[in-house]
Amino acid sequence: MNGAIKLDRANIEDIAALTPAQEGLLYHYRSGKDAGRYCQQLSLRLAGEPSMDALRFAWRRVARANEMLRTVFRWEKLEHPVQITLREHEIPIAERDYSAYPPAERERLLGEAREEERRAAPDIAAEPLRVLACRLDERSLEMIVTWHHILFDGWSNGILLREWLAAYDACVRGERDREPPAKPKPRFKEFVAWHQRADKEERRAYWTDYMADPGDRALLPFEAETDAAASGAGDGEPGYYSVSLAPGEVAALTAFARSRGATAAAVLYAVWALLLRGCSPGSRDVVFGTTVSGRTPELEGVEEMIGLFINTVPLRLSIEDGDSAESLVRRTAEALRKREPYESAPLTDIARWSGAESADDLFETLVVLDNYPLDEASLRSESLAVAGYRMKEATHYRLTLGIRTFGEWGLDFEYARDRFAEEDVARMAEYYRHLLRQVLGDPGRTVGSLELATDAEKERILNVFNRPLGERSALLVHRAFEEQVRRGPDRPAVVRAGAVCTYGELNARADRLARRLRRAGVARDRLVALLLDRDADLFAAMLAVLKAGGGYIPIDRLFAAARISYILEDSGADVLIVPEGEENGLPFGGTVVPFGGPNSEPDREAWPEEEDYDDEEEDEDGASRLAYVIYTSGSTGRPKGVLTEHRHLMAYVSAFRAEFRLGPDDVVLQQASCSFDHFVEEAYPALLSGGTVVVADREDVLDPDRLVRLIEANGVTIVTVQPLLLSELNKRGGVPGVRAYISGGDVFKYEHYSRLVRRASVYNSYGPTEATVCATYWRCGEEPLKNVPIGTPIAGYNVYILDAAGRLMPVGVPGEICISGRGVARGYLNREELTRDRFVPDPFRPGERMYRTGDLGVWRADGSVRFAGRVDEQVKIRGYRVDPREVELALLEHPAVAEAVVLAADDAGGAKALSAYLVTGEGTTARELREHLAGKVPYYMIPTSYYRIGAIPRTGNDKADKKALLRSPDRLPSGAEESGERSGTERAVAAVWREVLRLERVGAHDSFFDVGGNSLLLMQLQARLEREFAAGLSVTELFSLPTVRKQAEWIDRRRPSEGGADGAGLDANREGGDVAAAAYQPLPADYFGWGPEGESLLRSRLDPQLAAGLASVASEHGVERFDVLLAMWGYLFTEVTGLRTAVLHVAGRGGRTALPLRIELDRLGGFPDLFAAVRDRRSAEDAEGGYPLGTTGRFVPERGERETLPLAFREGEAVPDEGLVRRHGLLLGIEEAGPRDVGLSLWFDGSRLLREKMERLVRSYAHLLRQLSGTGVASS
Template identity: 35%
Template sequence: AESSATVRVALDGEQSSRLRGAARRHGLTVNTVVQGAWALLLSRYSRQREVVFGTTVSGRPAELAGVESMVGMFINTVPTRVHLDNGKDVLSWLRELQAEQTEARRFDVVPLTRLHSWSELPAEVGLFDSIVVFENYPIDDEAAATHGLRLRELTAIETTNYPLAAVVVSGERLSIGLGYDPALFEVSTIERWAGHLMRVLDVLVEDPTVALDRIDILTEAERHQVLVGWNDTAREVPAGTWVELFEVQVSRTPGATAVRCGDVSVSYGELNERANRLARLLIGLGVGAERLVALMMPRSVDLVVTLLAVWKAGAGYLPIDPGYPVERIGFMFSDACPVLVVTTCELDSRLSGVGLGVPRLRLDDRDVGATLAGCAGSDLTDVDRAAPLSGAHAAYVIYTSGSTGRPKGVVVAHDSVVDLVMWAGSEFGASGLSRVVASTSLNFDVSVFEIFSPLVMGGSIDVVPDVLAFAEPRVGGRVASLISGVPSAFSQVLTQDSAAVTADIVVLAGEALSARAVREIRAATSCTRIANIYGPTEATVYATAWYGDADGFDNDTEFESDTEFDNDTAPPIGRPVANTQVYVLDGWLRPMPVGVPGELYLAGRGLARGYLHRPGLTAARFVPNPFGVPGSRMYRTGDVVRWNGAGELDYLGRADHQVKIRGFRIELGEIEAVLARHPDVSAAVVLGRKAARTGENGLSEEDGSGLQQLVAYVVSAGPQDPTPSVLRSFVDQILPDYMVPAAFVFLDALPLGPTGKLDRRALPAPEPDAGPRTGYVPPSTDTQRVLAEIWADLLAVDKIGVEDNFFELGGDSIRSMLITTRINAAFDVALTPRDVLTARTVSALAETVEDAVLLELERVAFGDGNDKL
């Protein structure tokens, strides 16, 4: 395989002249401008304000007499650290950079290995990953002309040991060669980066007064592509509300089955008539536009009837899960202020002491049944309602957890629901929605897709308690056109009874989809299509979608993905759905280039109205859309994604699921994805947790250091758990050592919340001895015993073996400093944190300590060698 390749670009003569002229006018070197452009690109790509890259220096200090006539390789590589203050203007920033470079020249002759030793980085972690080489060969044109010589072209061919190198040759035309490792980068990526570098150089010269945060690194073509081209999703949507669409469908297929639940089924005509009767009763009880009706009901045909009735009355529904704690139910009542609660006699007891003063309607009460029988079953008109039906009115409010611990109610309008079901109809068609499994709790907005999409397409829904019930053998014989679920819950369906899963289309949403899950679905179901769909509640269920056929994702053109799918790459979350725009932005709302992570923002008809009674939070999360028409909004998701070359989004994790271990910023989703690739792992979740130790009561408790360690929670794919050492070795082969979990906890299943999503708070703390132990070797010398005690105390591990790895036990640079202090006090030596980081084991560190003790004894006995004789 080719070890290196190069993409070459060059400024034209006019651009090169302007660059040199601008640098000269402002007292800058061209090298400084180039380094500034490179630093700016690295900052944008990494989303960091401080970057480090290597630069080459001649290594020929002017103070050394005759250095220019000496023959030999004096070149040295040194790290260049650049801070980017985004509010600062370009010229001030470049001048500061040049002054810092001048100040740092005293280190030009210091070997890179020596510079590295001064840092606290492990020996195997480099100081930088890219270098800038500025070639400025002095050519004496007059002397050359005297001898009849003329330099027509200078070509420099260089290779480096770094993944990325920018080799800049200054001449009449400034040329740049971007050398890269083909095993790490696609040529298209480097070509894009070359274009970005050329653009930034042009901007730096064009307007040196512009603030750094105002510089757009994208070319005009790229900017149009990510903002407009890949967001061309406009589709016509019929006027009116979902209720009107449903009533049109009833007129077409009144006798067709609409809802099944167990042995009970109702036709479209029956469902519509029952909903009309109940809607009239609700209106009589004060239900109407912009009012909420709380629903606490079992999953049944009556539940679907009630949902339709609430909408026909013009109101919105508020789902209440009977399994919720009383305290949470009480909060939802006090926050949402529903005008009515629809429930059953059995579940009404759950409301004891909650929602006092709110009227209750028990649907299975005999008197209520008699009243309903007396209500008209014909369709309602606006004359019957307290206010006309409007697409702007609230259709439902679903509460989601809040970062402050206070749930927030997301208000979704009828217009957004219509947009959703119209997209579903065009995407899956009448056949795809002909028989849909409705398995999701009303508290999870996927239920909106499952229930309301089929009923405007002439399809039917099968109401089941949950997705697991669909696969129960006793239910047997169920055939569905479409089943949806959270990946972690659906994986349990496959393990329960895969033969019972006979859906044509499997829609997965709510969690990141792994390659393993896709392979399991291919192998264990009869489905022909798989959809990976993404969307927060604030965007009305779904915002992006990726499709593939179950045989390999490349045979069905309607559902074909442009991205090659392999066994180790998780599928993307796809492209924006109809009437939705997606933006990948940095912290200053600048669009990110293809392949560069950024935060996902959503815009379009599907956006929720906001958070109920939370105007401040609404304004913070639903922000003005600088790329849309005046007055439009976009929602800040908090999810980190990136565009791929096919115009699809790759999901990378949550912006708030980042941790720092040993000073490195880590996206936990990246570790989870690697663990999921191991053949013995069915599912994995990684958290950053405070280190634990065994307390006096024998229970696990925080060790008080406040430092985090990575903890992996693993569900095994087979009957026997893989060993931590096996998984650690596997991860270590793919990720840096600071991303290898310090502890592993094996679970039978990942804990799920009421909506079927992973409940991270329910993951147990690891036992103090859950860290990796490859085989305990006890200390055998006094030095080893003292060191083991120090390690055990500061690493919060009960028993330390002399061959246990410092990093695998949760060690990091901060703990190395604490350990060094204790060692120096115990042995009266002068070790450095680097000694601990390099030794890695008690055995090796004991030798270092003993050598230091001997040297100290020799110094005391014979002096330090500097005394005069």
Template identity: 30%
Template sequence: MNLELSGKGYEFSENQKNLWLIGNRNLNIFFNEVVLQFSDKVKSDALMNSLRKLLEENEVLRARVLNHENYKYPLQKIEGVKIEIYESADPEYNRTYNPENDSPIRFKIVKKDNFIDELHVKIYSLWADSFSIVNFTNQLSSLLENKKEEEKEKIEYTKFCAWQNELLKEEDEEAKLYWNSKKYNFNQKVYPFINKKNDDFAVEKIKLVGISGRKYEDLKGLAEKNNSSIENFLFYKWSEYLKLFKKQELTIGYIPFYRNYEELKNTLGYVNKTVPITCFKSEDGVHNEGVKNLINEVKEVKEWYDFFTLNREIQSNNSKAKIFKYCFEYIELDKAEKLVVKDFSSIQDPFKLKFSCVNYGDRIELELYFNVGKISEKDSEVIISQTKGYFQNLEKELVITDVENEIINKVNKTSKEFIADKNVMNLIEERTQEYPNEVALRVEENNISYKELEEKVNRLANYLINKKEVVPGNGVAILMKPSEWSIISALAVLKVGAYYVPIDESYPKDRVNYILNDVQCELLISCDEVVDKFEFENINILIPNKIQDYDNNSAYSINVIKEDSIAYCIYTSGSTGKPKGCLVSHKNLYNYINWANEFYFPNDNFGNFGFVTSMSFDLTITSVFTPLTRGKRITIFNEESIVNTIKKAFTDPNIDSLKLTPAHLILLDEFNLESTPIKKIICGGEQLKPNHIDVVKKISNTIQLYNEYGPTETTVGCVAKKIDLESKEKILIGKPIANTQVTILNEEGERCPIGVSGEILISGNGVAQGYLNNDELTSEKFIKSNFSEEEKSYKSGDIGRWLSNGEIEYLGRVDNQVKVNGYRIELQEIENLLNKGENINEAVVLVKQNNNLEKEIIAFIKTEEELSENELRGFLENSLPEYMIPNLFIKVENFPLTINGKIDTIKLLSTTSENIITSSMYVAPSDEIEEKLVEIWENILKREKIGVEDDFFSIGGDSIKAVRIVSEIQQQFNAKVDLIVLFQEPTIKGLAEMVKNELWHEVEENKNEIVDKTVI
């Protein structure tokens, strides 16, 4: 072993090289510290002599860094004894560490009655691990007690460095195969809390729980019950806590507290290293199996421990991360007669969060280390309260703490008194009296004032009552394009106390007829061009602009409208294939409109809307009723195309506000607008993504953009937030609106702690009456919640989670949570990640069943660039486990939209295979064996044109498909091929060579067998 290089110094160990690299040479923050209290009186002279002896016997405590221009990493040199010892008040103890000049170890003494009461020992992590601190303490105790013990075998650290470097140069093939086969995810983001963007590594340690006495015995009993040590049981509980936030397997950095070899047991130095442990998601409540899996994983990793190097493994896993984000350590301290360990701290590597268990012999202290540069103060407050509660009772699951209750309850205190005994029609009437001559509706160049609008509405209302015998509580269908008459008709229906049923004119005939029959509608308000498309039977059709016998009386007193009477019934898609009609009351509508007017237009003069979307889409409620209840105007377009309508809306100086879906925003990219008069955009209907915000910013960075969330069943919107266009944080849906409460429930119907995802349950004044003629579905979706005083709450079917700032993050649909090969996968997570990718305009991720009835994940990518499959997979592999990588990537020019402006997933899934994004280069098979292998791969992977140099695991292969591939090869070629071969040679080219070799060996064996028989 080459101990000394060029007569200058000794080579760093692999551990030191890693720390030097990832610590960016700022090694002051990486140290181990112990606080020792003396049980007997100790004088300064006795202590100094013992410390001097210790430094003499352990050369690593006298080491310095030696920078050498010929080497990538510095060397280490050993110098003479220098004891840095400081009084308790001396700030020099905490001065910045300079590894070239300063001693690796520092001491601080606390005196009591002229004797030393406490000794603080700090050893920087470049030279020592936590196990070294225990060795140091034991050696110091022996010296102070003047024990004459047998000479213990001890290898100096410089010799260990040389041995480790030699070992890793040998490149053990079996070890390399083991570590490369592991699919670790070093870049996982487990905690959903808002991250600070500070790159500095600064640590704060929090003491969570002390376990002693009876509780210590209970912990031992729990561990034994699960056939585990205390260490492994606490490790398992920590992993289960983390997996509450990300319900999938997890990579945790494990800092072992032991020496792998007896010869190193007494060595001081940076010997132990942090290694990755895969913590699999156990079935709910099956702790025994989860602990067993963890124990097996730890045992397996320890077998290959010597050959793990963090930087190499990160490179082989295509990860840009330099650290383990989440770590676990268990430290076991020895009892000494003269020394009592009061406190122990260890910061060996960078991390985001570390759970530390220190066993002091008579108690275990559970502690949490934070990287305060990455976790905000509010987040850390929540995490501390959660972990304290979780580890105080190890037999119970995580429950909501007082800290979390305070945050959630404060956000849900949304009580707001709006003027009683009123409805939106009263508000419009008041604005008419206030602004009779102001423009209410603008159609092309024609203006309709508030007074004129009232007259038209009143005449139609009178006609509905007198000629069509419409009475309060009737449902009246409105089937027409967006126009002044669609608005007039809706207002007239409301005025007579009936409710309107908007139907989009582009609906197919069967759907229209189903709605009319379901409502038992006796009157349909429409227009000539729409009626001509349909053949209606047994229904009274009214075309309001053609009525000849209008009553000249333009006066009308609004009927007394009860707040629980229905205002409108909007039909949305139903899981049975038939649409369902959602009944929204006047109370619901009045609450939303009052809130919207105050939230979106608090103290400004904006609010002149464009009438862009269909009346059958509840998004349009905002565009119609907020301007008319504020004395503002609505501009109506006579355009056939939604694209042209939106383009006109963004260039019309009479419009300053729009309500759109995110998919509508993407259209702005096609318009090449340099500016716009639009000042406010309210987005709803779909999830708002970063690329949508980018499109808005291109036109104007002064537009006020709002994100509004809400199912139709909760009256347009129930949670909202103003978006900061410059923020790089995740896009949230915000907080509950006025008189609305949100609860997030897990699958057992219990409230989810902050950060844990569950189904969004909505209560309050916006919750609709239910579904028309569908009591079964109404009772299923509109429930009495144990967590709300309201009579009913709506189960949204949407997944979300609270964050520590009291806002809600939307995570997708319950039915978007799919299981593929036994893994539960949130498609939204894959989608969100792709939408952050370079050169990706927008991505949508769906699941489709292939011909073998297997579920495949498909990513649809909108991009102007030529992206390769390898690029996309490489990008995703930085953050996602293998089983979440899409099987296919398909390029699209534009996403097809439904009439409501949402992405049409059915059309999207029918996209042809010609648009599949493949590897950057296709290499055709060159012989019969390669051709046969291509055929096997294409059949099993359901892919076309697979090249012989394509990587199996990069084109949709996984361990299950690998088994099928190998089985097929064995049958087709009658050759013995092991499964591991496909992991070693994941290309057809490499696999073909293995098959050829196997066939050649079989031929040779057959020849030998014939020769043997001939001799016999």
């Protein structure tokens, strides 16, 4: 210890090394945070006529007789720590007098004194033991002895107290100078030497085998931290809880052990193992710490020594469901007998031999059998009566169970208060006793049939935590909507981008489409796929399918083509509804119904008249018809469709309306993808209550300020968002008028809603698609919670937490969340076996069905549930359920990937994100893997980070070692051109990137999204850049500036002045009137390949909404839509090549000439500048660099192997014959037939360019246009 008092060399009696146990305790003492741990305290109530003189004399005498009471510890500037025995050492004894206080006050002061002594950790370098004597009255005092455990163990207490009382009596008798006869005690140094002589090889062999091949270990019960830390309980001091065992329990226990030839310890250990296993679903391997006396019989007289002999060693038991309780006790007794010769091994050595990183990794709980009583002999005195005593010990373990096996048997728990609340530990004690009673009452009972929950707790869960389900709904969804139409046909139903669709208009559109669907053969349970934008047409189409009697499948238009094709094929959909103008060329064998634009306008003569589309009566059978199918992630790599009926949806809507008191005045924000059930939550409760749905575009969701403006402008009252976006709203203090915020499906923390909850209701929600959106809600309060619950069951739903055998788990014990009630879906489409496995009869409510979620949950004492992870590997990413195995299988399809593991971990923003760990070659980049996945899985399933590994590390049971993978340092290169930072601004921007993304380095050309960024982190980046530079950089602009260099250059241009575009970003040529070599446009190498085709053609039409949106963008910036389309086509080339320049040639002047446009992003400030520059360059009367179309050979140098001369034109201004296609390689024809009608034709040289790459180029172009216009983009 620093500053320790220098010892008098003449006063040193002996110096010895430390035992391994002492070294371990010294480690915890020196670690700071554990300095107060292992502080022991014995408090004795002494009655008679206690004498302070005799008390002091007795301590001097026992100190002379026992060297450890004269020992101090030193380690500073020493290679190895030592214990130094002093010849003379006065034990410090302090006095307090409480005799003047009333009895109750005396006891209070005495309690405070004990606590003060414990908190003032002993100084083991100078005074490892001290005494406080508190006078209570003339005839009694309390002697409080406090010491560090490094001095001596619990067994020594009886020896110490017996010798102290004998010395006290001798003093009272006047025999101070007469030393009592006693056998000489061995010196503690001999015990140290015995330890050092032990055969380590024998011990190593035993413990290496004993701890080999760890299975899924049973972990500490009540595994998630409680709210104690958040409320200030985590101050480092442990909590204590004690309960006595009934005399009948003790008698039955001892009789049971004796009749089986076992010790009581074997029974008590076995029951603790059963408790740990029961609290860890799926575990079979149980390991916990036990203490052994350590007093070797090889050392004569050791039983009379005072010192630290006790040792802590693991006890490991493997438990199967079929084991009988009796056989487990026998195996435990046998394990203890076999372990005994090796129990002296230091715990640190056992950890090293086991491959554990430290001794603390071996186990989390410690069981201490207190079988060293302070018996009558220890407490006998001629002059004093020991009226009572209390012992308090502290370890560094999260939970220590002390079992008293003398006097009044009982359980003494010491627990970390930042992990457990006292009520948790009280329940644990009750579960232990309940298991003990079951084992003793029926020893032949199998382990698998033992229960943690008592009958009283089962009753509480079934009938207090859960409520009666109520009647089933017989109402059809569209009938409920039509009732709202009758009540208010002119009320706004759907609002998007300022366009309002009323209830009457929406119903009319649905009626018109329903008639068409009926004519197309749609009937009960026939499936109709919807591939539409999130606007009024989508809502009308959903209702139309229901009116026609079918069930719809909503498909996000941003899904990869492979995903869309899979859903269409797997579902066997009969009909596909697409926007008007997109019905041709689709890979779909059924009926394609175009819907949108003029065809979606209401037939105003027809819509007030009702037409019955339903042949069935509205009874429960009618309500059991299919409403929709939503596809969720699957572990086989194949998404599975969940079948939801009308009655399920109506049950959920009814519960939502009851919870949120929804009415016609409510306006609900809609921002989720239509392919996920969050969309259902945002749509149907409002539409079936007469409320309004306001659709937010992707740009609204990405820019919190823009989202706030949208909410305010539309009077939104209910907002459903993911936690990290909720956090952005929380930072702004919320939005006036919003009365409820609903979140969930991700990491949900108090800091996400701490300000919002002061002015509105905030809810955490939980529920899988298979239970129709949500099964629980939790209304958050203002008090900070460390773990926010997912809530209590909503009306019409029951929730159980079950073990693998289907038994109810009690409060505090994790198990699988199972949902029963009115919202449980029909099952999986075309997955009968999986449906039978996951959708089972409710064992507690006859006639009901129950869905096994695969999620783990824990009941709280108030009847709410805390989420505790997954039984399988599924995770929630940005609110969407993802099975990493599906992503792994897609990655394995890439030729460079040999093995793949995908894990979820917290990203830089605190949200769950996917990371891929790959056995792959040196040349593989993150960009090519992202591009590969983009064609196979939805955007939210694409990992944000990629790491190269030599091989997949494995655990002992051959599973991927997740901890080892998460430490992988070898991140794959992004695939961008490597370049150092070349300016001060770049260095500053890069520093912000590193902070936001928590990366050690970023390259100047790395794309934000290729190095771990996502849309939510982009918001944080924007906020940090604005704080740093105040350059007016918006989230939307950051999308077009995805690299450090692009952002730095933009900032440098904007900070000196706000000058607009002057066309400087476009050059006609660099060498007189000819087109320079730079007029060629390079493309990535994998775009090229030999093929037999010559001229090839791809055609598509933009959806009307997108076409109209682009016209609005053009109008806003004072350019033609053609200019916007040209600019984005040129910009696309910079995206696919990663270059700062792109070249585009435009046909003009009646198709007679072509004009090269060279785009230099370094000279442009953003998209507005680019649009203006294209307009100015194209409209110049005497534009330099023009050349006669079809005569490029005279003006252009020889073409490179991977170059093209891309030509764009308005259809009719050029004739794309074979010669023109071969000369240019790539031709884009743009047909503007009307404000909402734009067609695209792409001719390409099929002998050089690969068709699949050209198809991807067209898709990327359309995606870029959607991002620009903000239409048809699903929310993330």
